[in-house]
Amino acid sequence: MTAGAGTGRRPERQRGRRRAGLLPGFAALGSGLWFLLFFLAPLAFVWVFSFGRQEGLIDIELAWTLDNYLRALDPLYLDILLRSIWLAGLTAAVSLALGLPVAVGIAFAPARWKPLLLLLVVLPFLTNLLIRTYALIAVLRTKGYVNAVLGWAAEWLGLPFEPLPLLYNDAAVVIGLVYVHMPFMILPLYAALERMDRSLVEAALDLGASRARAFWTVVVPAALPGVFAGTILVFVPALGSYLTPDLLGGADSQMIANVIERQFKRANDWPFGAALSLLLIYAAFGTLALRPALARRWRGPR
Amino acid sequence: MKAPTKRRRAPPGPLDYTRRAWMRFVLLAVFVFLYAPLAALIAFSFNDSKRNIVWRGFTTKYYEKAAANEVLVEAFVNSLLIAFFTAAVATVLGAAAAWLLWRYRFPFKWVCEGAVALPIVIPEICMGVAMLVFFSRIGWPDDLPWPLNLSRIGIAHVSFAFPFVAFVVRARLASFNRELEEAARDLGAGPWAALRDTVIPHMRPGFMAGALLAFILSLDDFVITFFTSGPDTITFPVKVYSMVRFSVTPEVNAASTVLVAVTAAATALAVGLRNRQFREGFL
Numbered sequence: 001m002t003a004g005a006g007t008g009r010r011p012e013r014q015r016g017r018r019r020a021g022l023l024p025g026f027a028a029l030g031s032g033l034w035f036l037l038f039f040l041a042p043l044a045f046v047w048v049f050s051f052g053r054q055e056g057l058i059d060i061e062l063a064w065t066l067d068n069y070l071r072a073l074d075p076l077y078l079d080i081l082l083r084s085i086w087l088a089g090l091t092a093a094v095s096l097a098l099g100l101p102v103a104v105g106i107a108f109a110p111a112r113w114k115p116l117l118l119l120l121v122v123l124p125f126l127t128n129l130l131i132r133t134y135a136l137i138a139v140l141r142t143k144g145y146v147n148a149v150l151g152w153a154a155e156w157l158g159l160p161f162e163p164l165p166l167l168y169n170d171a172a173v174v175i176g177l178v179y180v181h182m183p184f185m186i187l188p189l190y191a192a193l194e195r196m197d198r199s200l201v202e203a204a205l206d207l208g209a210s211r212a213r214a215f216w217t218v219v220v221p222a223a224l225p226g227v228f229a230g231t232i233l234v235f236v237p238a239l240g241s242y243l244t245p246d247l248l249g250g251a252d253s254q255m256i257a258n259v260i261e262r263q264f265k266r267a268n269d270w271p272f273g274a275a276l277s278l279l280l281i282y283a284a285f286g287t288l289a290l291r292p293a294l295a296r297r298w299r300g301p302r
Numbered sequence: 303m304k305a306p307t308k309r310r311r312a313p314p315g316p317l318d319y320t321r322r323a324w325m326r327f328v329l330l331a332v333f334v335f336l337y338a339p340l341a342a343l344i345a346f347s348f349n350d351s352k353r354n355i356v357w358r359g360f361t362t363k364y365y366e367k368a369a370a371n372e373v374l375v376e377a378f379v380n381s382l383l384i385a386f387f388t389a390a391v392a393t394v395l396g397a398a399a400a401w402l403l404w405r406y407r408f409p410f411k412w413v414c415e416g417a418v419a420l421p422i423v424i425p426e427i428c429m430g431v432a433m434l435v436f437f438s439r440i441g442w443p444d445d446l447p448w449p450l451n452l453s454r455i456g457i458a459h460v461s462f463a464f465p466f467v468a469f470v471v472r473a474r475l476a477s478f479n480r481e482l483e484e485a486a487r488d489l490g491a492g493p494w495a496a497l498r499d500t501v502i503p504h505m506r507p508g509f510m511a512g513a514l515l516a517f518i519l520s521l522d523d524f525v526i527t528f529f530t531s532g533p534d535t536i537t538f539p540v541k542v543y544s545m546v547r548f549s550v551t552p553e554v555n556a557a558s559t560v561l562v563a564v565t566a567a568a569t570a571l572a573v574g575l576r577n578r579q580f581r582e583g584f585l
Contacts, residue, residue, distance in 0.1 A: 021492065021493035021494055023493060023494060023497065024402060024405070024406060026398075027398035027399075027401060027402050028398075028402055030394070030395060030398055031395045031396075031398045031399040031402070031464070034395055034460070034461070034464070035399075035417065035418075035461075038436075038457050038458075038460070038461045039420070039421060039461045040417075041436060042429075042432035042433050042435065042436035043424075043428075043432050045432065045435045045436050045439055046428070046431060046432045046435055049435060098328075098332050098335075099332075101325060101328040101329065101332075102328065102329055102332050104325070105325050105326075105328070105329045119573065120333060120336075120337075121336075123566075123569065124336045124337065124340060126518050126522060126565055126566075126569055127340065127522065127561075127562050127565050127566075128521060128522050128523075128524065128539060128558075128561055128562075128565070129522060129523070129524045129525075130524045130539045130542055130543055130546070131340075131343070131542070131558040131561060131562060132339070132340065134343070134542070134546050134550070134554065134558060135339035135340050135342065135343040135558075136339050137546070137550060138339070138342060138343060138346070138550050138555075139338070139339045139342065141550065145338075145342060179335065179336070179339070182332075182336060236423070236425070237425065237426070239425070240425025240426060240427050240428065241427075242426070242427045242525050243524055243525060247546065247547075257425070257427040260427055260428075260431060261427065261431075264431055264434060264435075264529075270435065273431060274431070274435070277425075277427070277428040277431050277432070278428075280425050280427070280428055281424055281425065281428050284423060284424065284425055285423070288423055
């Protein structure tokens, strides 16, 4: 614990002999204990319970059974699991389609605009998730702003108009998830484009490529590391999102997190809920682990 | 990109993607998508109509109504209190963790470094569920007097916020010249004095940024609060959640606007501090 890691000229060993005092001990004790007690221990509870069996209302027998995990393969739950993956994937795809032009726009904007534009991307992300979702409800509901505008437009054109059912379906969930996770896509894309060598685009144009071709053959490959990072950073939280499908989704657009919530709050089957939570955690880790591999495979032009 | 200021009228160069009409249209559309819902929420909190869709004049009566709603005010105070607690504790713990990981080498350090990132990557719902299970199984008392009844939420918030603080502080520490601390020791300072006079002053902007981040994260959170709030603890998101389930009302708009204003103020403070450090050559 006392070995100083420095860059000075003094030999490492001599420096290491200096007494470090009690401070590192206190720091390690404080942060380590907190982490152990209030983070790892709660996770350990969930892990242990995922192998348990619910007996009556509150008793959980530690049966060390895999039944809870196998139950997740039940068509009912497998369906929800697959739909969660589908909705999260769709969210990532839509975010990418909208985010790439924005990231390119910011990366090629005049230098003095960049901090402001980046701040504008991040700012909505800093407001409370519930408030943002609530704001979307007001926009999308039957008497919401979108339907009101469409209604006025129809009236003006003299067309008949029925309010569109924009809320409480899968589309609303994807709109909500894109709305909430957009910065996670734009920021990595921007970071990748910012590192790109601009002269490559000029070279492509000098060699006779059209602007569209230069964009697709030079700019897009350069953005690839950002595409992977952004897709993963959007996919992982979208997969585990609870509030958006809960408030914007209909009865049949529930996602995995809603099932987990039900097991803990209403259905009162903690072991099954715990097993689903762990499956979600493993899915998140698995997806995150893809990133270094993908980044190594496609480096983009240098 | 070459001399854009001089050749304002010139046709956009090949790299001036930002000056193309379709690109500007997409940028504008995305920013409208990001901001219009929040802007409408704020605007209609001042609208003198119960129906949230037609403008009927300016009023602050929904703010008065929200302020008169004792439960809502209590919930708001509770949430702010939790955010301040989270900022204070998460900054201390995060700074301690960052300093240890930066300063020392020890066996299984890579495990610790990986573990610190865990709360950031674990889905929120799983963290919320884990906290729910943990507090109910260890028998954390349910009926503590105010403000201790908020302790579960506060603890859960610290647990997910302090790794973010650790990352911010560690990024700041990376620019510290370790020879300064060595020099202090060579000049006879004890380990604590050397730390206090060299490392900690350098870390200070990191403390500020980390504390503001933890504050914002705590205010921003819904899911973990939802799972850790006991039957009798009311916090702002949980209260608004129960109101939103029933209907969209200007009162909720007004209350939400206040929370957005608090977050915006914290963000402005963070950005302002950063800009000042830029000017003073800190960063």
